[in-house]
Amino acid sequence: MAIMTLEPEETLPAEPRPPRGGPALGRRIMIGGLIALLTVLVFLPTAYVFIGALSENARDPIATFSLDAIKDSYGNWEIWKVLGETMAMSVLCGVVATAIGGVLAWVIARTDVPFKRLFEVVVIAPLFLSPFIGALAFLELGAPRTGLINQIARELNLPSFISIDVMTFQWLVIILALHYVPYGYLLVSGSLQNMDASLEEASQINGRGTVQTALRVTLPAVKHAMLSSIIFVTISATGMFSVPALLGAKMDFHPLAVTVYRATSGYPANYALAAALGTMLVLLSIVGLWLYQRGMRQASKFVTVTGKSRNRKKIELGSMKYVIVGLLVLYALVTTILPYAALCLRALSTSTNLGDIHLTTDVISDVFAKPELKTALKNTIIVSAATAILTVVIGTFTSYVTERMRFRGSGLVNSIAMAPLAVPGIVFATGVFAMYLGSPLYGTLTIMVIAYIASYLPHATRVTGNGFAQIDVSLEEASRMCGATRTRTMNKVLLPLMKPSVSAALIMVFLFTVREINTAILLYTPDTMLLSILSFNYASQASLPAAAVVGLIETALMIAWIAIAMAILRPGNLYKRG
Amino acid sequence: MLIAHDNEVNVMKKVNETVNEPDTAESADNALQVKGLVASYGSSIAVDNLDLHIGSSEFVTLLGPSGCGKTTTLRCVAGLHTPSGGEIRLAGKRVYGSGTNVPPNKRDINMVFQSYAVWPHMTTYENVVYGLKAQKMDSSTARAKARTMLDLVGLGDFADRYATDLSGGQQQRVALARALATEPSLVLMDEPLSNLDAQLRARMRDEIRQLQRSTETSVLYVTHDQSEALAMSDRVVVMNQGVIQQIGDPWTLYNRPVNAFVATFVGDANLVTGTVTDVSPHAFTVSVPTLGEGAVLDVVLDVNTTPPARGRQVTVVFRPEWVSVDEKVEPGRNAIAATILSSEFLGSHFERSYRAGEHTLRVQAVTSPSITPAQVGEQQTLRIAPENLTWFEPASGDDDAEHAAADEQVPVSVGRHA
Numbered sequence: 004m005a006i007m008t009l010e011p012e013e014t015l016p017a018e019p020r021p022p023r024g025g026p027a028l029g030r031r032i033m034i035g036g037l038i039a040l041l042t043v044l045v046f047l048p049t050a051y052v053f054i055g056a057l058s059e060n061a062r063d064p065i066a067t068f069s070l071d072a073i074k075d076s077y078g079n080w081e082i083w084k085v086l087g088e089t090m091a092m093s094v095l096c097g098v099v100a101t102a103i104g105g106v107l108a109w110v111i112a113r114t115d116v117p118f119k120r121l122f123e124v125v126v127i128a129p130l131f132l133s134p135f136i137g138a139l140a141f142l143e144l145g146a147p148r149t150g151l152i153n154q155i156a157r158e159l160n161l162p163s164f165i166s167i168d169v170m171t172f173q174w175l176v177i178i179l180a181l182h183y184v185p186y187g188y189l190l191v192s193g194s195l196q197n198m199d200a201s202l203e204e205a206s207q208i209n210g211r212g213t214v215q216t217a218l219r220v221t222l223p224a225v226k227h228a229m230l231s232s233i234i235f236v237t238i239s240a241t242g243m244f245s246v247p248a249l250l251g252a253k254m255d256f257h258p259l260a261v262t263v264y265r266a267t268s269g270y271p272a273n274y275a276l277a278a279a280l281g282t283m284l285v286l287l288s289i290v291g292l293w294l295y296q297r298g299m300r301q302a303s304k305f306v307t308v309t310g311k312s313r314n315r316k317k318i319e320l321g322s323m324k325y326v327i328v329g330l331l332v333l334y335a336l337v338t339t340i341l342p343y344a345a346l347c348l349r350a351l352s353t354s355t356n357l358g359d360i361h362l363t364t365d366v367i368s369d370v371f372a373k374p375e376l377k378t379a380l381k382n383t384i385i386v387s388a389a390t391a392i393l394t395v396v397i398g399t400f401t402s403y404v405t406e407r408m409r410f411r412g413s414g415l416v417n418s419i420a421m422a423p424l425a426v427p428g429i430v431f432a433t434g435v436f437a438m439y440l441g442s443p444l445y446g447t448l449t450i451m452v453i454a455y456i457a458s459y460l461p462h463a464t465r466v467t468g469n470g471f472a473q474i475d476v477s478l479e480e481a482s483r484m485c486g487a488t489r490t491r492t493m494n495k496v497l498l499p500l501m502k503p504s505v506s507a508a509l510i511m512v513f514l515f516t517v518r519e520i521n522t523a524i525l526l527y528t529p530d531t532m533l534l535s536i537l538s539f540n541y542a543s544q545a546s547l548p549a550a551a552v553v554g555l556i557e558t559a560l561m562i563a564w565i566a567i568a569m570a571i572l573r574p575g576n577l578y579k580r581g
Numbered sequence: 582m583l584i585a586h587d588n589e590v591n592v593m594k595k596v597n598e599t600v601n602e603p604d605t606a607e608s609a610d611n612a613l614q615v616k617g618l619v620a621s622y623g624s625s626i627a628v629d630n631l632d633l634h635i636g637s638s639e640f641v642t643l644l645g646p647s648g649c650g651k652t653t654t655l656r657c658v659a660g661l662h663t664p665s666g667g668e669i670r671l672a673g674k675r676v677y678g679s680g681t682n683v684p685p686n687k688r689d690i691n692m693v694f695q696s697y698a699v700w701p702h703m704t705t706y707e708n709v710v711y712g713l714k715a716q717k718m719d720s721s722t723a724r725a726k727a728r729t730m731l732d733l734v735g736l737g738d739f740a741d742r743y744a745t746d747l748s749g750g751q752q753q754r755v756a757l758a759r760a761l762a763t764e765p766s767l768v769l770m771d772e773p774l775s776n777l778d779a780q781l782r783a784r785m786r787d788e789i790r791q792l793q794r795s796t797e798t799s800v801l802y803v804t805h806d807q808s809e810a811l812a813m814s815d816r817v818v819v820m821n822q823g824v825i826q827q828i829g830d831p832w833t834l835y836n837r838p839v840n841a842f843v844a845t846f847v848g849d850a851n852l853v854t855g856t857v858t859d860v861s862p863h864a865f866t867v868s869v870p871t872l873g874e875g876a877v878l879d880v881v882l883d884v885n886t887t888p889p890a891r892g893r894q895v896t897v898v899f900r901p902e903w904v905s906v907d908e909k910v911e912p913g914r915n916a917i918a919a920t921i922l923s924s925e926f927l928g929s930h931f932e933r934s935y936r937a938g939e940h941t942l943r944v945q946a947v948t949s950p951s952i953t954p955a956q957v958g959e960q961q962t963l964r965i966a967p968e969n970l971t972w973f974e975p976a977s978g979d980d981d982a983e984h985a986a987a988d989e990q991v992p993v994s995v996g997r998h999a
Binding site: 477478483485 | 659660661684685686687690691692694695696698699700701702711712715716756759760763769
C-alpha cells in the first residue's frame with residue numbers, strides 16, 4: 004500500500020530537465036486548466052475559511068465585516084489553553100505512533116522474525132478500521148464500569164490496575180496513536196528498505212553491535228522519515244474531531260477540533276467563530292510544516308540512502324524471537340482482534356453485560372430495517388466511488404503537469420495541491436460551507452464530493468507523483484521517437500506503467516472517504532446521510548449497538564472496494580527495470 | 582623500441598583522400614544537416630553555433646566530456662529539446678528553423694537511449710512492433726518486419742519475453758531492433774553502451790557497427806569514451822564547451838589533433854611547446870629548451886601543409902607509444918635525455934613516466950624477455966621519429982589548456998576512464 008510522504012520534491016541532479024517542445028497551445032491549456040481547477044477546489048475554500056472568520060456572512064464579507072469572532076478566539080485565554088492541550092495531545096500521538104511504527108518497521112525489515120508477511124498485514128490492519136469505529140470498540144472494551152475488560156477484571160477479582168478507563172486523556176492519546184501506527188510504519192519502512200545495506204555492515208565491521216548500529220547509523224538515516232511521520236500524524240490528529248468527541252465526552256478537555264464542531268452545532272450556530280478557530284488550526288499546521296522543512300534541511304546531510312538494495316543478512320533474534328512475536332500478537336489483539344470482537348459482540352447481543360449475553364440478530368435486522376441506513380449506504384457508495392475516481396484523475400493530472408511539464412511556477416502549483424494537508428478536514432469544511440452556502444449545490448452529495456476531493460488530493464497527487472518519478476522520461480521519449488503521438492504515448496506507455504500507483508491511490512482514497520467524518524459532519528443533511536455520520540450520530544445518541552453494526556458495514560464496504568479495485572485494475576507488481 | 586607505422590601512413594593517405602570531400606553539399610543524400618545550431622538551458626548556452634552534416638549510411642560520433650553539449654545537440658536533432666537558433670534538416674527536409682519545428686514523432690528518425698528505455702510492460706516483440714504500428718503499417722507486414730529485426734539482433738527466440746526478463750545486453754539489442762525497425766533516415770544513439778560491462782561493451786560495439794553497415798543506416802552517436810568513438814565511427818566530431826574542436830576520421834584525430842584539447846582528450850599525449858628555428862620544404866626544426874638544454878626536435882611536414890614561420894611558437898605532440906627508448910644513443914636531434922620517474926609493467930609493455938627538463942613525459946616502452954628492465958632513476962634516451970611528430974600553432978584559446986598541461990607536467994588524459 005502506498006502512502007504519502009511530506010518530503011519536499013526530490014531535486015534532480017545537475018542536468019536540468021529540458022523543457023519540452025511540441026504544441027505549446029495544448030501545454031498552456033493543460034497548465035491553465037489545472038490552475039483554474041486547483042483554485043476552485045483548494046484555494047477558494049481555504050480563503051473562505053479566513054473570510055468567514057472576519058465576517059458574519061461570508062457571502063457578503065465587506066458589509067458584514069466583524070472582528071468579534073477573532074476576539075472570541077485569538078483573544079480568549081481559554082481558547083489558548085485548549086490550543087495548548089490540543090497540541091500536547093497531537094504531538095504525543097505523533098511521537099508515540101512514530102516510535103511504535105518505527106520499531107515495528109525495524110523489526111520487520113531487519114530481523115529474522117518469523118511470519119514476516121503475516122505480521123506486515125497485521126501492522127497495517129488498523130488502516131481498515133475507521134478511527135471512530137475503533138474508538139467505539141475501545142469504549143466497549145474499556146468504558147469505566149461497563150467495559151468488557153473491566154467486567155472481566157471484576158468477575159475474576161483481578162487487581163485493580165487491570166481495570167482501565169478509556170475516557171481519559173492518556174487513553175485518548177494511546178487509542179489515537181494506535182490508529183496512526185500504520186502511517187509511522189509505512190513511512191519508516193519505506194526509508195529503511197531504501198537504505199544501503201553497506202552503511203550498517205560498515206558499522207558492524209567497525210565493532211558496533213546490533214543496538215549500537217541501529218541507534219547510531221540506522222536511526223539517523225531514517226530520521227527524516229520519522230520526522231515526516233510525526234508531523235503528518237500531529238497535523239492529522241489536530242484535525243481529528245470524531246474520536247475526542249466520543250471518548251472525551253466526560254472529560255473537561257475538548258480539543259480545538261471539537262470546539263470548532265460545537266461552535267457550528269450549538270444554537271445559534273456560530274460559523275464565524277468556527278472559522279476563526281479553524282484559522283488557528285491552519286496557522287498551527289503551517290508552523291508545523293515550516294518546522295518540518297527546516298528540520299529536513301538539517302537532516303538532509305544524513306540522507307545517504309541510495310537505490311541499492313541487495314540481500315542483507317537479517318539480524319538473528321535468538322530467544323528474543325518469542326518475546327517479539329508475543330508483542331506482535333499483543334499488538335494484533337489490541338488494535339484489531341479485540342476491537343472487532345467487541346464490535347461483533349455488541350452487534351450480535353442485546354446486552355454486553357457478561358452475565359447477560361444472548362446471541363441474536365435482532366440488532367442487525369433492526370438497523371437494516373431503518374430507512375436512513377439504506378440512504379446512508381447508497382450515498383456512501385456514490386460519494387466514495389465518485390471521490391476516489393475524480394480525486395485520482397485530478398491527482399494524476401496534477402502530478403503529470405507538475406512532474407512532466409516543468410514550467411515556471413510548477414513548484415507553486417504543486418504546493419497548492421498539497422495545501423489541504425495543512426488544513427484539517429473540519430476547518431476545510433467551514434470554508435466549503437461558507438463558499439457554497441446559498442448556492443444550489445448546498446446540501447447535495449456534490450458538495451461533499453467537492454470537499455473530499457480537495458482533502459485527499461494531496462495523497463493522490465503524491466502517490467501518482469511518485470509513480471511518475473519512477474518512470475524514466477526516456478520511456479516516453481522512446482515512444483515519440485518511434486513516431487507515436489502524445490496521445491498514443493500516454494495510452495500505450497505512460498498509463499499502463501502508472502497502473503500500480505493509480506490503483507494504490509484509488510484504494511487509498513476509497514478507504515479514506517468511506518470512513519470520513521471530520522469534513523462531512525458540517526456538510527451533511529438528512530438527505531445526504533453517510534454511513535460514517537450515521538454511526539457517529541447513533542453513538543452520540545448512545546445507541547451503541549446500532550453504531551457498531553454501521554461500523555461493521557463500513558469495514559465490509561472498504562473490503563469490497565479493495566476487492567473490486569484489485570479485480571478490475573489488476574495492479575500487479577511495480578515494473579522493475581533491470 | 583619503435584612501433585612501425587608504415588601501414589598506418591598508407592592508411593592516412595587513403596583516408597585523407599576520402600575525407601577531403603566538400604562539406605557543403607545540400608543534396609538529399611545528406612542524412613542530416615545542422616547549421617548554426619544554438620541551444621541553451623535558461624541562461625547557460627549548451628551548444629554554440631554548431632555546423633554538422635552526416636552523409637547517408639555514415640556513422641558520425643559526437644565525442645566530448647560530460648557537459649560539452651553533445652547530448653543537447655542530439656536532443657535538438659531528435660526534437661526533444663527546442664534549440665534557440667539555427668537550422669536542422671533531415672534528409673534535405675527542414676525540421677527546425679525559420680519558424681518550423683516539427684514534433685519528434687513526425688521526424689524521420691529513431692533513437693537508442695542510454696537507459697535503453699525498453700518498455701517493461703511490453704514483450705520484446707511488442708517493443709519492436711510499436712513504431713511500425715505507429716506508422717500505420719499493415720499488421721502482417723509489421724509482424725514480419727519485427728520478426729526480421731529480432732532475428733537480426735539475435736533475439737528471435739525471445740520475442741514473447743518481457744523486457745524485464747532480459748539481461749542488459751539483450752535489452753540493448755531490443756532497443757537497437759526497435760530503433761532500426763522503422764527504417765528512419767537517421768538513428769540517434771545516446772551513449773548506448775555506457776551501462777554495459779567492459780566485455781559486453783566491446784562486443785556490442787562490433788555488433789552495432791555491423792548492423793549499421795548491413796542496414797546502411799545513418800547514425801549520429803554520442804559518447805564520452807574515446808576508444809568507442811575511434812573504433813566505431815566513420816567520422817568523429819570532438820566537442821568541448823558547446824563548440825566543435827575538430828571533425829575528422831579517427832586516424833586524423835588521433836595522429837593529427839589540431840589543438841591541445843583534442844590531443845589530450847583523444848588518447849594520452851605529450852605536449853611540448855618550442856620555437857621554430859629552421860624551415861625547409863618538407864620539415865622544420867623546433868627548439869624546445871624546456872625539454873633540456875639544447876633539445877631540438879625535427880618535424881616532418883605532411884603533404885600539402887604549410888610550415889610555420891621561423892620564430893613562431895608551435896606545440897609539438899607525440900603519443901606515448903611513438904617514443905622509443907634507447908640507452909646507447911647519445912642525446913641529440915630528436916633524442917632526449919630523460920630519467921625514469923615511475924614504471925608500471927602491463928605485460929605487453931611498460932607504462933613509464935620520464936623527467937626530461939621541465940616536462941614529465943608519458944612513454945610506452947616495449948621490451949623483450951631477454952632485456953633486463955630499467956629501474957626507476959636510471960637515465961635513458963628517448964627517441965621520437967620526425968615523421969611521427971605532429972604539431973599545431975597554439976591559438977589564443979588553447980593557452981590555458983596547454984599551460985595547465987605544462988604546469989602539471991603530466992599529459993592531461995581525460996576520458997580514458999569510461
